[in-house]
Amino acid sequence: MNLPDHPANPVLAIIHSMHSTHGNFSDRPLLPDDLEAILAASIRAPNAGNAQNYAIIVSQDPALMKEVCGFQAPVMLVYCVDTQRNKDLATHLGLAYGTDSAWTLVTGVTDVALAAQNAVIAARGLGIDWLISNGVQRGEVRRFWRLLNLPPVNCFPVLAVFLGYANAIQEHRKGRLANDAVIHRGRYQHRDTAACERILAETDAEGFGASVFADWRAKGHAHYLEAFFKGPGGRAANMYGNLAPALRESGIDIRACEVAVLNQSEL
Numbered sequence: 001m002n003l004p005d006h007p008a009n010p011v012l013a014i015i016h017s018m019h020s021t022h023g024n025f026s027d028r029p030l031l032p033d034d035l036e037a038i039l040a041a042s043i044r045a046p047n048a049g050n051a052q053n054y055a056i057i058v059s060q061d062p063a064l065m066k067e068v069c070g071f072q073a074p075v076m077l078v079y080c081v082d083t084q085r086n087k088d089l090a091t092h093l094g095l096a097y098g099t100d101s102a103w104t105l106v107t108g109v110t111d112v113a114l115a116a117q118n119a120v121i122a123a124r125g126l127g128i129d130w131l132i133s134n135g136v137q138r139g140e141v142r143r144f145w146r147l148l149n150l151p152p153v154n155c156f157p158v159l160a161v162f163l164g165y166a167n168a169i170q171e172h173r174k175g176r177l178a179n180d181a182v183i184h185r186g187r188y189q190h191r192d193t194a195a196c197e198r199i200l201a202e203t204d205a206e207g208f209g210a211s212v213f214a215d216w217r218a219k220g221h222a223h224y225l226e227a228f229f230k231g232p233g234g235r236a237a238n239m240y241g242n243l244a245p246a247l248r249e250s251g252i253d254i255r256a257c258e259v260a261v262l263n264q265s266e267l
Helices: 010-016 032-042 062-068 084-092 101-125 143-147 193-203 224-230 243-249 254-265
Strands: 054-059 075-082 129-133 155-164
Touching (some): 010 101, 032 054, 032 075, 054 062, 075 101, 101 129, 101 155, 193 224
Antiparallel strands (some): 054 075, 075 155, 129 155
């Protein structure tokens, strides 16, 4: 049984109509009131302890956008995990803001993702197109500290959100797995051969193979996921190899957490 795709509820209808826009934004600007409404919706996202350990860099500089991710749109929002603000405030009060790397990484990225998703849902509700990109995690990651004037530690970029109006309506929404492929009712259901074959059949549907991998059959792949795993799905370690060192330079070293736990166990 498939989950409902086009519910009558207007909020759910917006969510089910969502699709990203890749590199075909027009020059039509966003209205300032619309941008402020999107930002206001973004910061209403839930976050750990209401600490809002994130920063949103708002840019309308096409040259900066090109250098950041390669995409260009009327507006770019760069979402960063940021504990520096709370550390500054604690110091101002003569206090300390205690964090550890693992907590900062997990809760910070979660908070950023929720805030970014709020932004794109709000944008879609206003008829504005969007793209969420993890391009800030590729290449020489530490360049963003220079490009965006980030604090040297306690702050690192996670996502860039591009906002604008598409030149053309996208013909296909990319498919999404549902049912027992990703939804486990009661407890995790481990996949057997039959379950894997069902998922392969579902992802072979045109909705999954649209856009980037539209020609996977023509290239001789037996399945869409075969093209994926032989392509970007198999290159992640090489594409993001600079991410861990960049995180450590920004003060996020989860190995230090492991040492701290070991030391505590000796007490």
